[in-house]
Every structure is written in structure tokens, then in C-alpha cells.
Amino acid sequence: MTTVRVHGATKSFGRTRALDGVDLEAGPGVxxxxxxxxxxxxxxxxxxxxxxxxxxxxxTLLGRDPSRPxxxxxxxxxxxxxPQDAGFHRGFTVFEFIDYVxxxxxxxxxxxxxxxxxxxxxxxxxxxxxxxxxxxxxxxxRRRVGLAQALLGDPDxxxxxxxxxxxxxxxxxxxxxxxxxxxxxxxxxxxxxxTEDITALCARIAVIHQGRARxxxxxxxLMAQAAGRVWTDTERSPAAITAWRTGDGAYRNVGxxxxxxxxxxxxxxxxxxxxxxxSELEVTPS
Amino acid sequence: xxxxxxxxxxxxxxxxxAAPPDVAASAEAHLMKCAACRGAISSHVDARRxxxxxxxxxxxxDAPRRSRPERMLIRLGVGEATARLVAVTxxxxxxxxxxxxxxxxxxxxxxxxxxxxxxxxxxVAPLGPLAGVAVAFAGGLDPxxxxxxxxxxxxxxxxxxxxxAVLAVTAPIVAAAGLALPGSTWTAxxxxxxxxxxxxxxxxxxxxxxxVVAVGAVATAWVLVTAPAxxxxxxxxxxxxxxxxxxxxxxxGGGLWLAVTRNTVTIKLGRxx
Amino acid sequence: MLTRPPDPREDSQLLxxxxxxxxxxxxxLYRRHMPWLLVRLGRRCSSPELVDExxxxxxxxxxRSAGRWDRRGEVAxxxxxxxxxxxxxALRRSRPPADELIAFPxxxxxxxxxxxxxxQYGDLGAALASLSPELRAVVQATVLDGLTTREAARLxxxxxxxxxxxxxxxxxxxxxxxx
Numbered sequence: 257m258t259t260v261r262v263h264g265a266t267k268s269f270g271r272t273r274a275l276d277g278v279d280l281e282a283g284p285g286v287x288x289x290x291x292x293x294x295x296x297x298x299x300x301x302x303x304x305x306x307x308x309x310x311x312x313x314x315x316t317l318l319g320r321d322p323s324r325p326x327x328x329x330x331x332x333x334x335x336x337x338x339p340q341d342a343g344f345h346r347g348f349t350v351f352e353f354i355d356y357v358x359x360x361x362x363x364x365x366x367x368x369x370x371x372x373x374x375x376x377x378x379x380x381x382x383x384x385x386x387x388x389x390x391x392x393x394x395x396x397x398r399r400r401v402g403l404a405q406a407l408l409g410d411p412d413x414x415x416x417x418x419x420x421x422x423x424x425x426x427x428x429x430x431x432x433x434x435x436x437x438x439x440x441x442x443x444x445x446x447x448x449x450x451t452e453d454i455t456a457l458c459a460r461i462a463v464i465h466q467g468r469a470r471x472x473x474x475x476x477x478l479m480a481q482a483a484g485r486v487w488t489d490t491e492r493s494p495a496a497i498t499a500w501r502t503g504d505g506a507y508r509n510v511g512x513x514x515x516x517x518x519x520x521x522x523x524x525x526x527x528x529x530x531x532x533x534x535s536e537l538e539v540t541p542s
Numbered sequence: 543x544x545x546x547x548x549x550x551x552x553x554x555x556x557x558x559x560a561a562p563p564d565v566a567a568s569a570e571a572h573l574m575k576c577a578a579c580r581g582a583i584s585s586h587v588d589a590r591r592x593x594x595x596x597x598x599x600x601x602x603x604d605a606p607r608r609s610r611p612e613r614m615l616i617r618l619g620v621g622e623a624t625a626r627l628v629a630v631t632x633x634x635x636x637x638x639x640x641x642x643x644x645x646x647x648x649x650x651x652x653x654x655x656x657x658x659x660x661x662x663x664x665x666v667a668p669l670g671p672l673a674g675v676a677v678a679f680a681g682g683l684d685p686x687x688x689x690x691x692x693x694x695x696x697x698x699x700x701x702x703x704x705x706x707a708v709l710a711v712t713a714p715i716v717a718a719a720g721l722a723l724p725g726s727t728w729t730a731x732x733x734x735x736x737x738x739x740x741x742x743x744x745x746x747x748x749x750x751x752x753x754v755v756a757v758g759a760v761a762t763a764w765v766l767v768t769a770p771a772x773x774x775x776x777x778x779x780x781x782x783x784x785x786x787x788x789x790x791x792x793x794x795g796g797g798l799w800l801a802v803t804r805n806t807v808t809i810k811l812g813r814x815x
Numbered sequence: 816m817l818t819r820p821p822d823p824r825e826d827s828q829l830l831x832x833x834x835x836x837x838x839x840x841x842x843x844l845y846r847r848h849m850p851w852l853l854v855r856l857g858r859r860c861s862s863p864e865l866v867d868e869x870x871x872x873x874x875x876x877x878x879r880s881a882g883r884w885d886r887r888g889e890v891a892x893x894x895x896x897x898x899x900x901x902x903x904x905a906l907r908r909s910r911p912p913a914d915e916l917i918a919f920p921x922x923x924x925x926x927x928x929x930x931x932x933x934x935q936y937g938d939l940g941a942a943l944a945s946l947s948p949e950l951r952a953v954v955q956a957t958v959l960d961g962l963t964t965r966e967a968a969r970l971x972x973x974x975x976x977x978x979x980x981x982x983x984x985x986x987x988x989x990x991x992x993x994x
Contacts, residue, residue, distance in 0.1 A: 305692040332694035343685025345630060349836065352606040356630060357686065359623045360693035366622055370601055386604065387836030387878075405689065415692075557854050563951070564944050566858065567959065573851055574891050577826075580851045587850040595853075595867055596845060599874045603841065 257283045259413060259443040260304055265313035266467075267299050274299040276467035277313065286439040288458035289447040290528060296467040297447040298340050298417055304445055305337040305415040318412055331413070333362070336406035340417040342398075344390045350377065350401055351386050357405040372408060380404040380434060396427040403434060414438055416446040420453050432456055451525040463531055470531055475524055482522035482530050487513045498529055548572055548579045557586035627700065628707040631678045642670040642712055646719035654722075661772035664781055667716050667733035668740050668764065672757050674708040675741060679753035698800070701748060705741065713737070732781040739789035740764055742796025749803070826890035833881040841878055848891060849874065852898050859960075859970070860902060869905050873898040899960045899970075907969045942992040950985040953978055 260282040267275040275296045289297045302308040303315055306322045318334060320327035344353055354373045363369040377386055380400045385393060390401060399419065406414060419435060420428050428450075436457055438444055448454055454461055455475055463471040463478070471478055488506045492499040496509035510526050513519065548556075548569055555561040556569045573580055584592075606626065608616070615625040649663040679701070690700070716733060740760050747756035822843040824832070832840035849870060856866045876897050884893050943951055956967035957978070964982075968975040 307688065307691045329694050329696075332692060335692060337689060337692040339688040342689065343687070345685060349606075351604045353686075355604075355606055356626060357689055357693070359626055360686075360690050360695040362694050364621070364623050367601070369623075370604060374600070374604070384832075384837045384839045386838040389836075559854075559858060564941065567943065567955075570855060570959065573855075574889055574895065577847070577891075580847065580891065583854055584846075584850040587853055591853070591867070592849055595849070595871050595874075596842075598871045599845065599878075600838075600842075602871070602875045603838075603878045 259283050259318055260287075260445060261314075261316040262300065262303065262310075263314045263316075265300070265303060265310040265315060267296075267303070267308065267311050273467055275303075275310070278464070278467065278469050280462055280469055280472065282443055282445055282460065284439075284441060284443050285459040286435060286444040286446060286457045288454035288461045289445065289464055290449065290451065290454050290461055291447075291464035292449065292532070295464045297464050300464065301415050301417045301445065301447055302339075304413075305335065305339075306331055307337075333409070334412040336408065336411035336414045338402045338406040338414075338416045338419055340421075342402040342405075344398065344401070347389060347391070349387050349389055350382055350393070350404075353390055353401060354405050354408065358408050361409055363409065376404040376407045379407060381430075395422045396424065399423060399427075399431070400434075403431070407438065412442050414442060414444040416444065418447055418449075420448060420450060428453070451523070451528055455524045463528065465532060478527045478531070479522055479524050480527075482510070482527035484519055485513065485530060486510050486522045486526050487517035487519050489517065493517075497533070546572075547576065548582070550582070553579065553582050554586055557583050624703060627703055631704045631707055639711065639715065642674060643715050643719075646670055646716055647722075650719040650722040663719070664733050665765065665768045665772050667720065668737035669761055670716050671709050671712040671737055672740055672744065672761050674712045675705050675744065676754045676757035678704040678708050701745060701753065702800075705745060709737075709741065732786070735786050735789040735793065736764070736781070739792035739796070742793045742800075746796040746799050827884075827886065830881045830884050830890060833878060841874075844877065844890075845874055848894050851891075852894060855895070856898055856902055859899075860906065865905055865909065866902075869898065869901045872901045872905075876901070896961060899962060900966065903962065903966045903970045906972075942989050945992060946985055946988060950981050950988065953981040954985045954989075957982060 258281050260280065262278055262280040265275050265278045266273070278296070278300055280300065289300065291297050299308065303310055304317065306317070306328055309315075309323055315322055317331045320331055322328045322331055345356070348356065351373060354376060355369065358369045358373055363372060377383060380403055382397070382400055382404060385397060390398060393401070399422065403416070403419060406416065416435065420431050423431060432453065435444060435446065439457070446453075446457070458475060460473065461471070461475055461478060462469045471481075487493075487509050489509055490506060492501075492507050493509045493511070493514065495514050496511035498511070499507050499509040502508050508520070509517075510522075510529055552561065552565060552569060556566055561569060573583070608625075609629055612625045612629040615628060616622055620628070645666065646663075649666045652662065713734075716737075717731075720731065720733065744753070744756045744760040747759065750756075751759070822829070822840070824840065824843070826844065826847070829840040829844045833844065852873065853866065853870050856869055857863065860866050860869075873894065877894060880897075884890065943954065946954065952971055953967060956962050956970050957964065960967075960970075962970060964975050964978050968978045971978070
């Protein structure tokens with residue numbers, strides 16, 4: 257079942273082309289958008305969150321067309337969105353902030369709204385800081401508050417822009433748990449530039465680069481593209497588009513292996529690097 | 543610390559209100575110091591009563607703290623959810639109102655010094671409320687804007703609520719500054735209809751552009767038209783009866799247009815909606 | 816919310832956490848202290864609805880003013896202090912007839928009442944039992960519940976002057992009895 261369908265979407269800001277004909281399809285479960293900064297992930301997610309309309313192309317969400325006002329409201333009633341730079345009224349307490357978003361989500365009955373706020377606070381494990389002001393919270397806790405507001409009203413479509421950015425390893429694991437739980441029975445679209453998060457969570461991935469989807473499929477399919485293209489050696493191979501020395505002193509080479517090379521199983525990261533064609537070399541460890 | 547405890551029978555009788563005075567007295571004295579015996583009372587108390595009071599307590603404890611203006615709005619019959627949306631409007635914070643009051647006080651003072659500045663006051667007066675409307679929707683000041691854009695709450699409704707709130711607060715400031723003016727009293731009110739007209743025009747324009755841009759366009763047009771007239775001394779041209787009727791018509795036309803198109807138009811609260 | 820494993824924190828630590836906005840700590844404090852407060856206030860007011868309302872007010876006040884606890888003595892005694900004063904206020908607002916109040920006898924330690932400090936509870940209980948219900952109620956309100964003369968007068972629905980004279984008569988009777 258396809259719940260999110262983006263077809264040939266383009267979007268320009270001034271002379272910058274953020275999206276250049278993106279196609280994306282997603283259904284229930286967690287779908288990950290992978291790609292370098294500035295690839296267009298955020299623009300695509302804002303489109304799926306009904307915040308942005310494409311210049312060209314079509315977007316269909318939960319079977320409806322967000323460019324029509326009635327449909328758009330209908331979609332928004334079933335949508336949770338965690339923006340990349342989720343802002344907060346810093347003087348608000350956690351409860352007050354989530355309650356405020358709940359008002360924007362048209363929950364007008366005070367009693368029912370407060371019950372719902374308490375529910376998402378419990379789901380995200382924020383009970384201990386319910387009455388705390390947001391400005392007094394750590395970055396990880398704030399991220400959790402952002403996730404809590406996105407879960408208000410039990411949405412069918414959850415759009416999470418870099419949900420795990422800035423989290424320490426323990427918080428990241430906790431977040432993965434919450435996101436995978438959220439992915440049961442609903443459509444979750446999340447972006448990340450952490451391949452580990454994507455590998456751990458996503459049934460499907462789309463690699464976005466320079467405003468286009470370079471790959472869509474399962475993590476295993478992406479990884480299969482790198483099969484036979486990763487090998488280990490005592491030195492950096494000239495045939496590698498990227499290579500780095502690992503903890504055991506050997507070099508891990510990614511590229512086109514010479515004959516007789518000692519092949520090793522690829523990771524999602526290797527496949528991602530190959531797909532990027534080495535354009536990401538400057539950010540890889542060497 | 544305390545090794546002695548109330549026996550279960552005493553606790554039961556005390557909890558059920560059946561203990562004689564002296565027993566109850568010593569039980570109460572002991573309870574203040576003994577967590578174990580306090581805990582033992584729980585089993586004699588109606589759990590539903592404990593739970594239902596907890597629900598009330600939890601709701602009051604969580605409930606947002608409301609500022610005085612917000613409580614006032616609720617007392618006036620505004621829904622609590624709407625009152626909250628108004629209270630969060632960035633313009634309605636002290637620094638902004640002070641800035642508006644400051645500019646107008648300066649204009650009023652200038653008018654005292656030189657009659658010609660009176661005209662400048664009338665040119666400046668509508669800009670205060672208009673700027674307030676723009677600030678209410680300036681992205682940088684509303685940190686939750688991005689989340690709000692993806693929420694089902696009607697953009698037009700939010701626009702109108704916040705605009706009304708801004709006008710309700712800034713208009714009295716302008717009026718107070720107007721009363722400080724010298725000369726004929728009608729000038730103190732001559733800015734009212736232009737302000738209403740400009741605001742409605744700006745609101746109608748939000749179908750095409752963001753509120754900030756809409757207000758900017760309207761304000762620029764206003765200054766370009768009225769400032770030369772005011773400098774040349776043609777007060778009537780800008781603020782006379784004809785002009786007042788024109789602005790009334792603009793206000794009504796803008797309002798009517800919003801009312802007719804309210805279900806079909808897409809309000810651009812942000813960079814794009 | 817009310818059926819979780821016990822929290823190892825002490826009452827004073829819970830109050831400190833509540834100052835930081837910790838709702839879990841607050842729920843735990845409520846679990847520990849609400850039942851006895853309900854019972855004890857219930858012995859001083861015949862209207863369960865009013866008691867419910869006062870208990871609710873008390874815990875809301877505990878949440879809001881946890882930072883004002885002076886860190887001395889039992890947290891339970893502090894909560895009681897808030898609760899009994901809320902009851903006094905509530906009774907004054909509803910202006911009940913005096914007979915709606917239960918004549919409540921009893922006794923507890925009090926720093927200012929040296930007479931009472933010097934004796935065993937058993938003896939004192941018996942001594943109190945010998946007082947007339949009016950005198951007993953005054954001793955209870957001022958000594959045991961820790962109210963001021965004015966507050967006791969409101970609780971009992973009698974003028975403050977009467978509280979003072981009854982307290983003097985009660986003291987004299989107790990001294991005689993315990994001598």
C-alpha cells in the first residue's frame with residue numbers, strides 16, 4: 257500500500273534548485289532519506305509535511321492531494337511533523353508547549369486535549385520533566401519533546417527531519433526504539449545522514465543527492481550494489497575511490513578491486529559512498 | 543527510628559472514623575512521624591476517590607499557567623484555546639508595544655512643537671498597528687511557525703485572531719497618542735478608518751503573499767500616497783471626508799472578500815503554504 | 816499512574832525533584848500522603864465533597880510551593896499545615912453552621928505547649944477525654960492541628976476571644992488533672 261507518492265517534484269528557491277524531479281513512494285513502516293547536507297532532504301520532507309508545494313510535479317499523501325485546501329486540512333489532521341530546527345517558546349514548560357501544538361492541531365476540548373498531551377508525554381518518557389521549562393532541558397530532551405508533539409493525535413503519517421541529530425549514543429538508541437515503535441501501522445518518513453540509524457530502522461531507503469533520488473529500495477538492495485567492491489589490504493589501494501585504515505591496522509578499500517583482492521562484506525555506508533561516486537570523499541575519515 | 547507501629551485494628555478504626563478521641567489523637571501524633579503507618583492507611587481509603595482527586599490535581603498542575611491578559615480574555619468569553627493562541631502572539635510582548643508607543647509618543651511630541659508635524663503623526667499612526675500585525679507573523683519571532691504550518695488549524699482564522707488581538711492592543715496606544723495632539727479633535731480619530739482599510743487590504747493580500755510582505759506593500763503604498771500630500775499641506779486630500787469614505791469602503795471590501803473566499807483561499811502564513 | 820513500583824526517594828528528595836518540575840516525584844508524593852490527609856481532614860469536616868476539594872487544593876499548593884518547604888521537620892507535617900489551613904479557608908468561604916463541625920478530640924506534641932510536652936500520650940489522652948467537648952475542640956485545633964487563635968476560631972465557627980478563654984480554661988483543667 258502506497259501512502260506517500262511524490263512524482264517529478266521540483267522546487268527552486270531563487271536560483272537554487274533544491275529538488276530536481278524527485279520520485280518517491282512509501283508505505284507503512286519506516287522509510288529513510290539518506291543524503292549529504294544540502295541534498296534536498298529537508299525540502300522534500302517539508303513537501304511531504306504539506307508545508308511546501310512543488311513548483312512542478314505531484315504529491316499525493318494518504319491518497320489525497322495537498323494542493324487542494326480541503327484535502328490539505330484532512331491530511332494535516334492525520335500528520336505529525338518534527339521539523340529540522342523545531343523551535344520552542346522557551347518560556348513554555350514541556351506540557352505547555354505540547355498543549356499549544358495540540359491547540360494548533362484543533363483539539364479544542366480541554367480535557368481530552370490534556371489527556372492526549374499526557375499520553376504523548378508518557379510515550380516519549382518525558383513524565384519527569386513535564387513541568388520543566390523547555391529552556392532548562394538538554395538538547396536530547398528537547399528532541400524528545402519535538403517527537404512528542406509530532407505524535408499528538410496518533411497520526412497516520414509521521415515526518416521526522418533528522419530526529420537523531422545531536423543525540424548521544426544512548427539517546428540515539430532510545431530514539432530508535434521510539435521511532436520503530438511509531439512505525440508500527442503508520443507511515444514514517446525520516447531523514448538522517450547517519451547510515452547506522454537508517455540501517456537499524458528503515459525497511460526502505462531513498463538516497464537523495466543534488467535534488468534527485470539516486471536510489472530507492474531496501475537497505476539490502478543498496479548494500480548488494482557494493483558486493484565485491486570492498487576489500488582489505490595492507491595499504492591504500494590506488495584503485496579505491498576511498499580507503500581508510502581501520503583499528504586493526506589494515507586498510508579498508510572501497511572501489512573497483514584489483515584481481516585477487518581479499519573481499520569483505522560491504523556495509524550500507526560503503527554502498528552509500530559508492531553511489532555518491534566519491535563526491536563525499538571529503539567527509540570520510542582517512 | 544520508630545520501631546513501634548499502630549496495630550492494624552487501630553489503623554482500620556481510625557481510617558473509618560470509628561476510633562475514640564484519645565486513640566485517634568495518639569494515632570494522628572504517630573502518623574506524622576511514621577511513613578509505614580501512613581502507608582498502611584491507604585488500603586482503607588477508597589481507591590476510586592484517590593484516583594479521581596488525582597485526575598483533578600494532575601489537570602490543574604499541568605494546566606498552562608495563564609498570564610493576566612489571557613485570563614481576562616477567558617473571562618470575556620473567549621475560548622481557552624483561542625486565548626492561548628492570542629497570548630502567544632509575538633507582538634503582544636512588552637518590548638514591541640513599548641516600541642510602538644515610543645514612536646507614536648515621539649510623533650505626538652513633534653506635533654506639539656510644530657503644527658506641520660501633525661500631518662506626519664497621521665501618516666505614522668496607522669503604521670504602528672500594521673507593524674504589529676507583520677511582527678505577529680514574522681518567522682523569526684514565532685519559533686513554532688514551521689510546526690504550525692503543518693497543523694490543521696486554519697491559517698485564515700489564526701491570521702484574523704492575531705490581527706484582532708494586535709489591533710485591540712495597539713489601537714488604544716495610537717488613540718492615546720492622538721489625544722495628546724494639539725488642534726481640532728477630529729485629527730485624533732482621523733487615522734482610524736485608514737488603519738482599518740489598510741489592515742483589511744493587507745489581510746486580503748495574504749492570499750498572494752506572506753503577511754509580512756503584504757503589510758510591507760500596503761504600508762509602502764500608504765506612505766508614498768499620504769506623505770507628499772501631508773508635506774504639501776493637503777490635509778483634506780489624505781484625511782478628509784472623501785478619503786475617510788474611501789478607506790471605509792476598502793475595509794468593507796477587504797472584509798467581504800475574506801468572508802466570501804474563506805473556504806477556498808490558501809493563506810500564506812509562511813514562505814509557502 | 817497510581818500503580819507503579821515504589822520510589823526509593825525520601826519525601827524531602829521528592830520535594831526537591833518537584834521543584835524541578837518532576838511529575839513522577841509528585842505522583843509518588845501524592846500516593847504516599849494523600850490517603851492519611853484525606854482521613855485526617857475527614858475527621859474535621861463532615862462534608863466529603865469539601866474534603867475532596869481541600870485535598871485537591873492542598874496538593875496543587877504542594878506542587879506550586881514545593882520550593883518553599885523549609886527543609887526542617889517532617890514533610891508530612893508541612894503538608895498537614897497546608898491542608899488544615901486550606902480547610903479553614905474553605906469552611907470560612909462556605910460559612911457552615913457551627914454544628915456541621917465534628918467535635919474532634921485528640922492531642923499531639925507541640926513546641927509551644929510545654930504542659931503537653933511533659934506528659935505521656937496515654938495520660939494526656941485520658942486528661943483530654945475528661946475535658947468538655949468545647950474545650951477539647953479548642954485544644955485540638957490550636958495544639959494538635961497547629962492553628963493560630965484566629966484560624967481556630969474560623970474552623971470552629973466561634974469568636975477568637977472565645978477560643979482564648981476556652982484555651983485558658985482547658986490549660987487550667989489539664990494542669991490540675993496532670994499535677
